[in-house]
Amino acid sequence: MxxxxxxxxxxxxxxxxxxxxxxxxxxxxxxxxxxxxxxxxxxxxxxxxxxxxxxxxxxxxxxxxxxxxxxxxxxxxxxxxxxxxxxxxxxxxxxxxxxxxxxMTGLAQIKEIDRRNLVAVVQPGVITGEFQRAVEAEGLFYPPDPSSADACTLGGNIAENAGGPRAFKYGVTRDYVLGLEGVLMGGQLLNIGRRTSKGVTGYDVTSLLVGSEGTLAVFTEATLRLLPKPEGIATALALFDDVIAASEAVGSIVAAGLIPRCLELLDDATLDAVRASGVAVDRRAGALLLIELDGESAGSLERLGSIVHSHDALDVLVAQDEGQRARLWTARKSLSIASRKMARHKLSEDVVVPPSRIPALLAEVRRIGLDTGVRHLAYGHAGDGNLHVNWLWDDASQEAAVLRSIEALMRATVALGGTLSGEHGIGLSKLAYLPIEQSEALIALQRDIKKVFDQKGLLNPGKIFPALHHAC
Ligand SMILES: Cc1cc2nc3c(=O)[nH]c(=O)nc-3n(C[C@H](O)[C@H](O)[C@H](O)COP(=O)(O)OP(=O)(O)OC[C@H]3O[C@@H](n4cnc5c(N)ncnc54)[C@H](O)[C@@H]3O)c2cc1C
Known part of the structure; x- marks a missing residue:
């Protein structure tokens, strides 16, 4: 371990x-x-x-x-x-x-879906995918879509401020949480936030609690913002021979003012894992972009096509119906399980850089892999610069090299203007690296905030903040 x-x-x-x-x-x-x-x-x-x-x-x-x-x-x-x-x-x-x-999975009721005010009230143990489907049955839309949606809960999503493929266009969980009911350590119940789309009364405690990783309060109910369900979805898949070319195409798509609802990037090692799991992907491809447009921009496929071709795309496939759309998603959806099969151990990082720095980050990942000799693959939500770098290893003798790889990745990310975690949180696994990104003073301020909520430090202890504040 x-x-x-x-x-x-x-x-x-x-x-x-x-x-x-x-x-x-x-x-x-x-x-x-x-x-x-x-x-x-x-x-x-x-x-x-x-x-x-x-x-x-x-x-x-x-x-x-x-x-x-x-x-x-x-x-x-x-x-x-x-x-x-x-x-x-x-x-x-x-x-x-x-x-x-x-x-908290026993509190699993969708209490209200209010079509007139575009609001839902839920308990935290509701499975995210079930909530999305219930909302869509009403002609509405809840955009946050972690790839784990069929297993994870809304409460877990709120605690981690979960994102997903649609975050580039629609934002992350925090953008949809209007209010929370939460219990503080000691048992005090608090109603926080609002039910209206606007509201600036007092400090924005709701935003502070979203992403607090279970360290400040335990949520027992949430009021969520909904959107009308967007009309029309166009899905395309572009193959490239190299991940740097694919990531440069991402920059051009964004610069052209196209905001796809999903813009997912898979590198060559990820495609190998997907192929090994039995999913057919063109052998020539060394990278893949899965692009989805919706609403008004769904009509911009031609523009999108010319952009990816200008970056030497090997092939572009466009889904003509729901069945084809599901097939184009197969590689993306299979990769978590596929990558697990590549080695006995896998550790998935979720660093973020400004989208224009993705080619530089991918070059750094290659360099780190060569330096440390640790196998890796990279995929992610390229539109918002969120890359999942997975380190793969088989036995304990490689652990020191894996730890070196992780630290080098964190340092490279911050040097490129990025941040350590886009959606998984700091938890236990990244707390040693927090001082690479945040100053001692900022970490101390956050510890003080934690004390206001939980004086004895009993709620989810040991998470987010390292024991010592010196840079590692
Ligand atoms: C295959 C796979 C794909 C994934 N894809 C994504 C992705 O695309 N995007 C993404 O963001 N994440 C992703 N994740 C990570 C994970 O699914 C998310 O972090 C999710 O939000 C966790 O929800 P959970 O219900 O499993 O929470 P848990 O893992 O049980 O808990 C997560 C945190 O929330 C706290 N918590 C849970 N419930 C409450 C509550 N009621 N009140 C206060 N704190 C609480 C816990 O203490 C813990 O700190 C993925 C995970 C897997 C396995």
Missing amino acids: LLRTPSLPRPTASSLDQAHLALDRRLGCSKVLADPDICSPYARDDSDVDGGVADLVVLASHRDDVAIALEIAERFEIPVTPRAAATGRSGGAVPAAGGIVLV
Whole structure:
């Protein structure tokens, strides 16, 4: 295992016993798990972080359960890790200090879809893809679309400020969260934000909570902004012999004023992984762009075609119907599973640079791979400069080289004007690199904000901020 949880103080046996008793009494035994075998699956998420172990698991199904759990946890000084579908890729749901894992998937109701005001009210455990489909059945649209949409939850998306292929045109989760109901450590319930599209009353606490990675409050309800469903979607796939040519085409598409709803880039190693998993991709292609236009720009396919051809595209395929559209998406949709099969271990980074710097970032990734000898592949949401660089390795002897590769990637990203994480969050897996991007003063300010919400540091401890502030 490459990444281990930091060593944090764990709750004492006697405080755990007392908390267990109080939770059983207030919530009922069926909502409180304590058998180590039953608790052990709650130790991991979809990152490569080796878990701490949950001492207790609380299965919440009502906001009151959350308030009671956080009240008891604070009283007995037990750390609490909120957890939803555990598809997170930075260790956010891993219980780094043990204690209570608070499972939020039982709050899974879509409470309201309001067509007249373009608003929905949801509980946090609703699966994102199910929500998207429910909204679309009403002729409306919820744009945030993490590729994990059929498994992850809206609450997890809000905590991580999830993005996805459509973020370039439509923005990320934060752009759609109007209001939140949340519970603070200690059990206080707060209503934050608004239901209107405009509103500047007080500080923007909603925005602060979105992306807070379960460290400030536990969400029990969210009010989300919806859009009318866009008319018409045009999907095209362009093949290139080289990823640098493909990424330069991305720059030209953006410079031409075309804002595709998706602009996905796959490099040569990613295409090899996809081919190895049985998906047919033209053998000549060393890179692929999947481009989707919607609404008014759906009529701009010809312009798009001439731009990609000016960058020596080998071939351009345009979907003529839904079936063909789904086929053009096959390579993109298969790549997460396909890349997992390429090595025993895979670590996916999600760095972001200004889109015009993507060719430079890809060149850096190649250089780092050559320096360290670690296999890698890269794909991502090229329109907004968000590249998923996956490091692949088979045995523990390569771990030091992988860690060197990750640090070199983080440094190169920041040097190119970028940021460490576009959508997965810092969690446990990237906290050592935070000082590469943020100053000591800024990290200290954020720690102070955390203290205002959670004085004893019990809510999702060990996440986001490194133990020491010096640059690594
Ligand atoms: C195949 C695959 C593809 C992916 N693609 C994308 C992508 O395109 N874009 C993207 O952004 N991410 C992507 N991800 C990452 C992941 O799906 C997202 O981070 C997602 O938002 C996590 O949701 P979850 O329900 O699984 O949350 P979890 O992993 O359970 O938790 C994530 C964080 O949220 C906190 N949390 C959970 N519920 C609450 C709550 N109610 N209140 C407060 N905090 C809470 C947890 O403590 C943790 O810190 C992908 C993951 C996989 C496995």
